[in-house]
Amino acid sequence: MERVKSIVYRNLTNADFFNINKPPGMELRGGGQAYIDFPTASVTPTQWHNFFSGVYGVDVQQEKQGPSWTFPIYSLKVDNSNSPPSQNIKIYQRRAQSVCITSQKLLSSRSNRVRAWHPEAGFPYPIDNTNTEQCPDGLMVYLAATDSGKVWAGWYLNDGTTGLPIKGIVSEAIAKMFTYPSNIEGYSGIINFQDNENVYINPDDIDYPLQTYGNETYISNVFNPANEEAEFIETLFSNDGSTRNSFTKEYLTKVRIRNKSIVADLKSLYDNTCQITGKQFAFQKKNGVDYTEVHHLIPLGEGGSDEIKNLIVVNPLIHKMFHHADVKPIDLKNIKVDSNGYGYLEIYISDKPYKITWHPRHLAAI
Numbered sequence: 001m002e003r004v005k006s007i008v009y010r011n012l013t014n015a016d017f018f019n020i021n022k023p024p025g026m027e028l029r030g031g032g033q034a035y036i037d038f039p040t041a042s043v044t045p046t047q048w049h050n051f052f053s054g055v056y057g058v059d060v061q062q063e064k065q066g067p068s069w070t071f072p073i074y075s076l077k078v079d080n081s082n083s084p085p086s087q088n089i090k091i092y093q094r095r096a097q098s099v100c101i102t103s104q105k106l107l108s109s110r111s112n113r114v115r116a117w118h119p120e121a122g123f124p125y126p127i128d129n130t131n132t133e134q135c136p137d138g139l140m141v142y143l144a145a146t147d148s149g150k151v152w153a154g155w156y157l158n159d160g161t162t163g164l165p166i167k168g169i170v171s172e173a174i175a176k177m178f179t180y181p182s183n184i185e186g187y188s189g190i191i192n193f194q195d196n197e198n199v200y201i202n203p204d205d206i207d208y209p210l211q212t213y214g215n216e217t218y219i220s221n222v223f224n225p226a227n228e229e230a231e232f233i234e235t236l237f238s239n240d241g242s243t244r245n246s247f248t249k250e251y252l253t254k255v256r257i258r259n260k261s262i263v264a265d266l267k268s269l270y271d272n273t274c275q276i277t278g279k280q281f282a283f284q285k286k287n288g289v290d291y292t293e294v295h296h297l298i299p300l301g302e303g304g305s306d307e308i309k310n311l312i313v314v315n316p317l318i319h320k321m322f323h324h325a326d327v328k329p330i331d332l333k334n335i336k337v338d339s340n341g342y343g344y345l346e347i348y349i350s351d352k353p354y355k356i357t358w359h360p361r362h363l364a365a366i
Contacts, residue, residue, distance in 0.1 A: 001081075001200040001211065002146035006051045008043055009142035009177050010036065010188040011158065017135035020104045020113070021126050034105035036141065037098040042188040045093055051190065056149035057085070066093025073143075075116035076154040076201075076209045077286055083203075087115055116153040117141055122284040123155055127277070127317045133324065136316045138162075138183060144201055144210075152201050154209055158183055159316075162285065163219055167205075168212030174199055178218070207287045267292055267313055269359055274315040276354050281315055293319045297330050309366040312356060325350045332366055 010016075019033040045066055052058050058071040069092070072085035079086075089112065090102045103112035106119075107129075119125040126134035138159035144152045156165045164178055173191050181187050193199055200211045208217065272290040273279055282290040295314050309332060314322070321327075328348040335343045341360030346353055358366070 001202045002148045002150060002152075004144050004199045004201055004210070005054075005147055005193055006145045007142055007174075007177065007191045008038065008048075008051060008188070009140055009182065009190075010038055011182060011185055012036070012135055012139045012141060013186045014133045014135045016186075017124075017126065017139065018129075018132045021106055021129045021134075023107055023129055026130065034108055034110070035094070035100035035102050036104050037094075037100045038188045039098050040093070040096065043099065043190045045099065047190050047192075048091070048093075048099055050192070051143075051145050052151075054147075054149055055145060055151055063092055065095055066099075068092030071151060073114060074150050074152045074203070075114060075121065076152055076203055077121050077206045078115045079203055081203050087112070089114060114141075114153045117155055119283070122286065124283045124316075125281075127281045127315075127321075133320070134317055135185075137320075140177070140182070142177070146201055152203065152209075156286075157291070160219065162291065163207070163217060163287075165208055165286065166210040166212070167208035167217050168214040169216060170218065171197055171199075171212070173197055174210070174212070209286075266294060266308075266311065266362075269362060270313045273313070274318055275312045275356050275358065276314060276318050281317060283315075291316065295319050295322055297332075308362065312358075321349050335363070335366065337363065 015033075016036055020036065048069065049060075049067065052060070052069045052071065055069075055071055058069055061068045061070075068090060070088055070090045073087050073089045074083065074085065075087070091099060092102065093099045101114070103110050104114065104117070105111055106113050115121060117123045124136050124139060128134065136157060136159070138157050139155065140158050141153070141155045144154070146152065154165060156162070158164070158178055166174065166178075170178075173193060174197075176182060176189060176191055182189060198212060202209055202211050205211070270292075272282075272292050274282065274292060279290070282292075285291050292313050293316050295312055295318075297310050297312060326349070330345070330347055332345070335345045335358070337343050341363065343356075343358035343360075343363040343366070345356045345358075347356060348354070
């Protein structure tokens, strides 16, 4: 393991996510944004300079608007502790207001996407890369500089339902990555650890690459409606009616700790597969399991119920479409059942047809 001296992080915006994934030819003038910006109001050029101090192989140049740093980068979930450097990345001050990571547009001849942030490494990819509002909630990217002179790249979802990439006792310093205001879209920050704050990178642990002392694991305290759904979903397939515990543990800041299996019953019935798009638009969490959420077909505010018949397992982008796109009224009476007991219902989202599929055991409750 390598001791971390500094971490820079950013909560990606819809614009960030769109610009690094959009298809060629969408810009009427020029090539369009191909970088990820970090506002200098959040991370100053001096702080970047200190971040790169001691990094092995860094090339520092002074360019028109400010400094640039070209350096070897290592990618969590791709590289291990013995991997040689295989990618160089450039970060530079492109204007007074921001420092950027260059060449992150995936579908470009000049693309140099950080490998940890590539779809092949499980990083989210939009269902429709022409849509400007496809970024998963709480999608965070980060760079960690270590005492051994390396910079590691990683990502996580700070959405209130997904496990965070840290194991052990959370100090006030590192909790900043996971609590308010880091959950604000577009928020960027830097953490500089003191000599007595021992946070480590363990690249051989894909679930918890950030580690301190202890075995505690966490889900952030960011509000997510899926947590509300989870609290009753957990009993739907339970034979004994027992409930699982959810509690809050206090350090210098609060981080909510929730049982990761809180929606496992319903999700396992579908093998963590979206009932609408299947595996087509799935992305894997760092533990190799596809990330899914649970949705109320008819919102509670519109007369929907908390019963199992009103719940489906979906991927996060379909979930966002349900909440933000034009969804035609859904009538469960129109479900068609095949000879094997599976149910099917055609629905329309933004005038496009989609089909929901129900497992026989799920359908029996409708």
